[in-house]
Amino acid sequence: MRSAWAVAFLAASACQHVPAPASGSSGSSGPDLTSGDLASESSTAAAVVADLGLASGLVVRGATVVGVGRVDLLVRDGRIVELGEITENVAEIDARGQFVAPAFIDSHVHLAYAFDEPTLAAGGIAAAVDLAAPLGFLDELHEPLALIAAGPMITAIDGYPTQSWGAGGFGLEVDGVRAVRDAVDSLADAGAGVIKFPLGDAPSLTDDEIVALVGRAHDRGLKVVAHALGDAQARKAALLGVDVLAHTPVDPLTDETVEAWHSGAVISTLDAFGGSAVVVDNLRRLRAAGATVLYGTDLGNTGIPAIDPNEIALLVAAGLDGEAIIAAGTATAAGLWGFEGLGTLAAGARASFLLLERDPRIDPLVLATPLGVYIDGELQPEPFTADGGIKGG
Numbered sequence: 001m002r003s004a005w006a007v008a009f010l011a012a013s014a015c016q017h018v019p020a021p022a023s024g025s026s027g028s029s030g031p032d033l034t035s036g037d038l039a040s041e042s043s044t045a046a047a048v049v050a051d052l053g054l055a056s057g058l059v060v061r062g063a064t065v066v067g068v069g070r071v072d073l074l075v076r077d078g079r080i081v082e083l084g085e086i087t088e089n090v091a092e093i094d095a096r097g098q099f100v101a102p103a104f105i106d107s108h109v110h111l112a113y114a115f116d117e118p119t120l121a122a123g124g125i126a127a128a129v130d131l132a133a134p135l136g137f138l139d140e141l142h143e144p145l146a147l148i149a150a151g152p153m154i155t156a157i158d159g160y161p162t163q164s165w166g167a168g169g170f171g172l173e174v175d176g177v178r179a180v181r182d183a184v185d186s187l188a189d190a191g192a193g194v195i196k197f198p199l200g201d202a203p204s205l206t207d208d209e210i211v212a213l214v215g216r217a218h219d220r221g222l223k224v225v226a227h228a229l230g231d232a233q234a235r236k237a238a239l240l241g242v243d244v245l246a247h248t249p250v251d252p253l254t255d256e257t258v259e260a261w262h263s264g265a266v267i268s269t270l271d272a273f274g275g276s277a278v279v280v281d282n283l284r285r286l287r288a289a290g291a292t293v294l295y296g297t298d299l300g301n302t303g304i305p306a307i308d309p310n311e312i313a314l315l316v317a318a319g320l321d322g323e324a325i326i327a328a329g330t331a332t333a334a335g336l337w338g339f340e341g342l343g344t345l346a347a348g349a350r351a352s353f354l355l356l357e358r359d360p361r362i363d364p365l366v367l368a369t370p371l372g373v374y375i376d377g378e379l380q381p382e383p384f385t386a387d388g389g390i391k392g393g
């Protein structure tokens with residue numbers, strides 16, 4: 001069996017009518033092309049595709065599509081065209097025995113800090129929410145990722161993170177209610193898709209400033225994310241109308257704080273703080289109270305530019321099963337942030353998905369080692385180096 005990446009390399013070679021490479025050490029398992037004989041080095045499936053002039057598109061044949069069942073999946077022009085029994089004469093990969101899940105959404109990254117968009121895409125990430133970057137980041141293109149970015153956090157004069165890691169423009173310092181509203185407007189006008197502020201040690205925004213920030217952001221159609229690691233800060237964030245916690249708080253939460261978040265959302269980032277028993281238990285309790293859990297890694301502060309097996313293992317420890325983890329990293333996040341066509345595998349959706357060796361609902365860690373990653377219908381470069389490490393990791 002060859003991995004999807006090996007198949008793609010064959011296709012590229014065949015288009016130029018050069019001999020296909022020897023199979024070498026590429027993956028020991030994975031989908032095969034069935035429209036040709038992969039055992040023959042001189043007559044590859046891809047060569048058949050090229051020579052017969054098949055219609056454009058790709059069929060992923062016979063995989064179990066998570067949430068749908070065992071179907072073929074027809075991809076064309078970056079979208080899923082149809083799920084069912086596909087008879088069209090297009091190139092195909094044999095994915096029988098494999099599983100297909102949506103590519104992931106990481107709801108907490110810092111791409112201005114480390115890594116880049118193509119690296120994340122290769123690691124199975126279709127979309128991300130960047131929760132603090134200098135203002136100029138909002139002007140940049142972020143293909144192939146779908147990206148929502150906060151730009152700089154709105155913070156008090158000399159407030160977090162301007163005196164520490166965020167000294168280079170990661171904070172927008174304000175003083176007063178009017179200045180807070182102007183800051184929200186300036187970020188929204190610059191293209192911010194979410195507003196973030198820190199709630200922690202002084203100097204911090206006042207309650208009046210926070211209320212003004214939340215109100216203005218909501219007027220502009222933007223959700224508000226708070227960095228609030230302590231119990232009192234997390235409770236205050238909920239009471240002042242904040243939508244999302246940037247992190248699972250790290251201090252033990254009171255029942256009152258947990259209950260205050262029953263209709264809010266929390267981005268997991270369990271591994272970013274070492275995955276302590278306290279932080280894991282906080283997430284378990286927040287979820288039990290009704291809070292929406294979003295998969296997020298704080299990439300930049302953590303170092304795996306892909307679906308992170310450490311984060312998944314900690315989500316399991318917090319009581320999430322495979323289906324819940326998939327939801328936290330796909331459909332739930334797409335719905336909360338408004339990523340069109342992502343997080344779902346339906347006709348018309350973006351063709352951004354993972355090919356998996358095992359059922360991620362039973363073994364969610366398999367999400368971190370996809371056999372193939374497609375983003376908008378494009379097979380991504382293999383993210384693993386020859387020695388099994390992750391590039392840039």
Ligand SMILES: [Zn+2]
Binds near residue numbers: 298
């Ligand atoms: Zn962060």
